[in-house]
Amino acid sequence: MPNEKIIEELQYGLLHQVPPGYKDASKDDQGIGDVIIWLSLLGLGKTSSKDLVFVTGEQKGDWFVRAGKQPLYPRPELVDAYRRASGGRSLRLSSLHDLLRDMEAPExxxxxxxxxxxxxxxxxxxxxxxxxxxxxxxxxxxxxxxxxxxxxxxxxxxxxxxxxxxxxxxxxxxxxxxxxxxxxxxxxxxxxxxxxxxxxxxxxxxxxxxxxxxxxxxxxxxxxxxxxxxxxxxxxxxxxxxxxxxxxxxxxxxxxxxxxxxxxxxxxxxxxxxxxxxxxx
Known part of the structure; x- marks a missing residue:
């Protein structure tokens, strides 16, 4: 994706608080790292048409719906955007230890x-x-x-x-x-x-x-x-x-x-x- 398009996505997200990335608006880069990661995930969904597990330590409210201090589940907007990009596939955001536990790794x-x-x-x-x-x-x-x-x-x-x-x-x-x-x-x-x-x-x-x-x-x-x-x-x-x-x-x-x-x-x-x-x- 051209740099100009990435900047456009970033600025639109900051203006309208579109996830992810807007929670990092106060950073020097205004959260462009999150935007690039997200666009990369959408690109993977479009080219592979597969379910995706994104292993991340991210917990902020522009990635997760939260209750108190705890992240509960991915933002519905993200799940829907990935579904549309991938042709109906699912998206999961997961810590590495949760993924390992689901794969029945040693406790x-x-x-x-x-x-x-x-x-x-x-x-x-x-x-x-x-x-x-x-x-x-x-x-x-x-x-x-x-x-x-x-x-x-x-x-x-x-x-x-x-x-x-x-x-x-x-x-x-x-x-x-x-x-x-x-x-x-x-x-x-x-x-x-x-x-x-x-x-x-x-x-x-x-x-x-x-x-x-x-x-x-x-x-x-x-x-x-x-x-x-x-x-x-x-x-x-x-x-x-x-x-x-x-x-x-x-x-x-x-x-x-x-x-x-x-x-x-x-x-x-x-x-x-x-x-x-x-x-x-």
Whole structure:
């Protein structure tokens, strides 16, 4: 397509808020990258007449219909434009980890890709907004021993814990480099669990809708209760008596009253020194 035609498409889209690209109007290039990508997708549909999966980290409202902070499904205008260009074929916008899961890739691979994508997207957003740092994509395996800050900051110890919360009063002790945390849970259901304040714990808190790799502080969340209900995939913080903070994210819950053969909780965590910002796993 001639450059003049691309510019014309861009300017018309900005004027009439035609997706995609108009959400990037404030950028130096006014979002022309999105327009070029979209015109390329339409070109593929026209020449191939096939269903298309576009793997992307894009989540803005000029690509997706959104609810709150979550993208729900592609803009109907985009789906319709691709259908017309391709002779009735369908369009899907997908993250790589969702596509891999649908292709029945190993769950460990899906998890690694999911956190890498989230960390990369958060890093881009943080750099664009000039706000807090996010986790670097160089060390993002949830099973690795550390998570690094975006921009080459210090390493944050990370790990995974699985235990039977019906034993030892629901308490598990996590130790690393002289720091110790008493993390305690009790039964709620197979989609949520109670986080309890136990042992050498100063404060606990719940972190709703935290992004993977997001940076926060424990002072920014509510810590006034001795227990919180944590939903599957939600985050939580546990501060020990020395002021260090363990940040966790619930990744699995089993309940022996709801069809499982045991009570089990699984979570990923990072360990953050006293006085430092906290990175969510």
């Amino acid at each position: 460990s691979l899906v998890n690694d890709v999911e956190i890498a994508e989230a960390s990369a997207n958060n890093a881009i957003q943080a750099a664009a907004a000039g706000n807090l740092r996010f986790a670097d994509t160089r060390h993002t395996s949830r099973r690795s021993s550390e998570l690094r800050f975006y921009g080459g900051g210090p390493a944050v110890p990370a790990g995974e814990k699985v235990f039977d919360y019906s034993t030892y009063d629901g308490r598990a002790r996590i130790e690393h480099a002289g720091q110790a945390f008493d993390v305690a849970f009790s039964k709620s259901s197979d989609t949520s669990i109670y986080l309890l304040k136990r042992g050498a714990t100063r404060r606990i808190g719940r972190v709703k809708n935290a992004e993977l790799g997001q940076i926060l502080t424990i002072d920014a969340i509510d810590t006034t209760s001795s227990h919180y209900t944590i939903q599957l995939n939600d985050g939580f913080l546990v501060e020990n008596d020395a002021g260090a903070v363990l940040a966790g994210r619930i990744s699995g819950i089993q309940d022996d009253t709801r069809g499982s053969d045991r009570d089990e909780v699984r979570f990923f965590y990072t360990i953050n020194p006293s006085g430092s910002q906290v990175v969510m796993p």
